[in-house]
Amino acid sequence: MKKVLAVFCIVFGLLLQAQITDYQKVIDSINQKKWDSTAIDLDSLANPRIIDIRSIKKDSVKITNNVVIIPNNNDTSPLTPSSILTLPTLKRWFIFGQNSLVFNQSSFSNWYAGGNNNIGVIGKVNYNIVYKKNRHYLDNNIQLGYGFVSSTGQSTRKTDDYINIMTNYGYELAQHYYLSTGFQFLSQFTAGYNYSNTPDPVFDDRVSKFMAPGYLNLGIGVSYNPNENFQVILRPLNGKFTFVLDEKLQFAGNYGLERDGQVMRAEVGTMLNxxxxxKLFKDATYINQINFFSNYLQHSERVDINYSGSLNLKFNKYITTVVTIDMMYDHDQIQKLQRKQTLGIGITYNLGYKVERDSKTGVIKPFVN
Incomplete structure (x- = not known):
């Protein structure tokens, strides 16, 4: 029986071997080659070779020159400590510039209702130059404006004229609170006239000119700036100096002067700005700015008030409508409310920010994510 069982096993094995076809042999050889190509050669690990793979940070930009300029987001709002100090860079210069040129023109020919041909131009420049490092910032603001209108039969008349230069240093004391100190200079470019009294004035009819008057404010205090839309500056110690460098205008009562021939009037008090x-909607922003000053030395109850409102309507990248209103009350100058309003549609071109690179690494993070 055992011999019969052994013979049966041998015969069965021969039958199984006969079932392996040539196709199966081809398949097995392919699988073997694939295994050999992917298998780890343990002997090769005895002498490893390191390959240098260079990598560039995804959020960094390598620059070769000293300065890079990146376009801004067309926001015409003033830069504030909050919008500057919350940025992650350690050292940076920011320059934001707005340049506006507004035209208005009227022409008449055989117009039954009447009219006078005229053309007017107003140019405005507004620049912020800000330095920020850690908790320190230095904000320099330059605002210049000049406008005129020329009408048939009349001399050219000035419609706008101002120089406003401000510098402010701040140090972050705590979240949203900053030590604040700086100065402000105000004046105008050319002589001004009262066209109601002198329709065709000459230089001797001037009622103002450069540094007549000129104003200088110096002070120290604190500021509160929780976000870029709101800021309060309080300077308990603030000096206000009024200059009148034109002898013709140095009479008592002009610009708060106390005596004839006085060149400068000094006041010390508190200032609140x-x-x-x-943001009314996507392309419309209204900016309110109001300033109060009270003189400690004389009549502290007579508070000087200066309000400025600006409505900016943006049609596209370059065409903008600007409506401004300025109101001022200064009891020492005139015991009436002074008011000025302008409306213009024109071309506005905004510059971007200038960023100083890190001198050690030459790498800066992008300004716009």
């Missing part, structure tokens, strides 16, 4: 920006 509030900035509040309202």
């Amino acid at each position: 509030i900035l509040y920006k309202i």
Whole structure:
């Protein structure tokens, strides 16, 4: 029986071997080659070779020159400590510039209702130059404006004229609170006239000119700036200096002068400045700025008030409508409310920010994510 079982196993094995076809042999050889190509050669690990793979940070930009300029987001709002100090860079210069040129023109020919041909131009420049490092910032603001209108039969008349230069140093004391100190200079470019009294004036009819008057404010205090839309500056110690460098205008009562021939009037008091920006909708922003000053030395109850409102309507990248209103009350100058309003549609071109690179690494993070 055992011999019969052994013979049966041998025969069965021969039958199984006969079932392996040539196709199966081809398949097995392919699988073997694939295994050999992917298998780890353990002997090769005895002498490893390191390959240098260069990598570039995804959020960094390598620059070769000293300065890079990146376009801004067309926001015309003033830069504030909050919008600067919350940025992650350690050292940076920011330059934001707005340049506006507004035209208005009227022409008449045989117009039954009447009219006078005229053309007017107003140019405005507004630049912020800000340095920020750690908790320190230095904000320099330059605002210049000049406008005129020329009408048939009349001399050219000035419609706008101002120089406003401000410098402010701040140090972050705590979250949203900053030590604040700086100065402001105000004046105008050319002589001004009262066209109601002198329709065709000459230089001797001037009522103002450069540094007549000129104003200089110096002070120290604190500021509160929780976000870019709201800022409060309080300076309990603030000096206000009024300059009148034109002998013809150095009479008592002019620009608060106390005696004839006085060149400068000095006041010491407290100053409060509030900035509040309202975004009406996507392309419309209204900026409110109001300033209060009270003189410690004389009549502290007579508070000087200066309000400025600006409505900016942006049609596209370059065409903008600007409506401004300025109101001022200074009891020492005139015991009436002074008011100025302008409306213009024109070309506005905004510059971007200038960023100083890190001198050690030459790498900066992008300004816009």
